[in-house]
Amino acid sequence: MDSRGLTSEQEWRSLKHDPQEREMMANRLIVLSVVFFLLSSVMAAPASAQAADDPRQPSVDNPHMHYWGTSDLASCWSHFDSNDSTGSSETGYGAKTFNSGQQVDVSFNCRSQDNFKENMYLDPNGTILIEIGVKIYSADCDPEQDSNCKDLTLSLYRGNIIVATQVFPAVGNNYDEEQVRWEIPVDNNMTVWNKSQEEPALQVEYSKPGVNDITCIVLDCTGEFWFYYSNNEDGMDVEVNFPIINMTEAVDPDGDEDGGDDDGGLPGGLPGFGILAGLSAMALAVIAPRRGRQTPPQ
Incomplete structure (x- = not known):
């Protein structure tokens, strides 16, 4: 049962006959898909955001x-x-x-x-x-x-x-x-x-x-x-x-840090985590059940 006291079958029937519920569910799925995609991209950043370990290339450890x-x-x-x-x-x-x-x-x-x-x-x-x-x-x-x-x-x-x-x-x-x-x-x-x-x-x-x-x-x-x-x-x-x-x-000529909060990154960490955190919060807000509808429609 869910928070409204419905079984899985009853909830599915409720979605079939309630356009608003179907729309909410679709929105949740879209947001979840976007967050999952961004999470996958950020987790892969160490492999894609930096050059391969090439001794002929400059790096912090090879200056x-x-x-x-x-x-x-x-x-x-x-x-x-x-x-x-x-x-x-x-x-x-x-x-x-x-x-x-x-x-x-x-x-x-x-x-x-x-x-x-x-x-x-x-x-x-x-x-x-x-x-x-x-x-x-x-x-x-x-x-x-x-x-x-x-x-x-x-x-x-x-x-x-x-x-x-x-x-x-x-x-x-x-x-x-x-x-x-x-x-x-x-x-x-x-x-x-x-x-x-x-x-x-x-x-x-x-x-x-x-x-x-x-x-x-x-x-x-x-x-x-x-x-x-x-x-x-x-x-x-x-x-x-x-x-x-x-x-x-890095600091640009105007004195703004490239890895600061302005571009959604965290200084010293992988860029994009600030954006990811914001989108995750938005997703949670969409996914959270509406408290105003605790009982199934009559």
């Missing part, structure tokens, strides 16, 4: 991007798997050479080899750390006096947009190994890196005249520019450390 390339610096690329140096120079560096007295002029980009499968979110209060290694042999010049002169310059791209540039005048050119460390505070242009179009890229530029003096009669004055890769055996640190956070912790 280090590594650089690889060919021995002649004709190609340079990056990804997040420190163990995958496929196609990269076995010597651990790429180099360009220039004749004695020739301008040592270098400009190349290291771009992401793979598209991101998910957006990359950075801590707005964090710092991007870029570490590279170079070895340069050239003469000196003054960038303020010579338009063809350029100290080592690094530029970080988000897709095709430059988000940061830094000049390193202290980097020597006496054919010594030089470790370069660049810390970039995250700003509003760096908090979100959209998949498939805004992967990071690093541009490397340098231009100074080659050595051309009397010593070149007996010494090798070939100009050289080396760029070390992440698999080098010379002790050079070559990687980028991104302060990656989960989507639910």
Whole structure:
């Protein structure tokens, strides 16, 4: 019997002869179906809302991007798997050479080899750390006096947009190994890196005249520019450390938290639980029996 004292058969007959009861039952079934669908979707979120466990992709537990390339610096690329140096120079560096007295002029980009499968979110209060290694042999010049002169310059791209540039005048050119460390505070242009179009890229530029003096009669004055890769055996640190956070912790440029109550999610949890809770409450309200009808129609 139900709350009205009806057996299952009597309740079914009541529904057959009471259009209002039939409509109420239909509404209950619809709401229950919607709630069940949403519940199934949210429960499946860990498998669908995050990228598969791919070591070449960025994540909170895999924030280090590594650089690889060919021995002649004709190609340079990056990804997040420190163990995958496929196609990269076995010597651990790429180099360009220039004749004695020739301008040592270098400009190349290291771009992401793979598209991101998910957006990359950075801590707005964090710092991007870029570490590279170079070895340069050239003469000196003054960038303020010579338009063809350029100290080592690094530029970080988000897709095709430059988000940061830094000049390193202290980097020597006496054919010594030089470790370069660049810390970039995250700003509003760096908090979100959209998949498939805004992967990071690093541009490397340098231009100074080659050595051309009397010593070149007996010494090798070939100009050289080396760029070390992440698999080098010379002790050079070559990687980028991104302060990656989960989507639910991300803060947009306007200061609104993506995972807060505004979009129905819970900070630090799976998005959508707020919406699910609201719909569940609505469903319970619809399913609850009407107290005003305690007796069957006569």
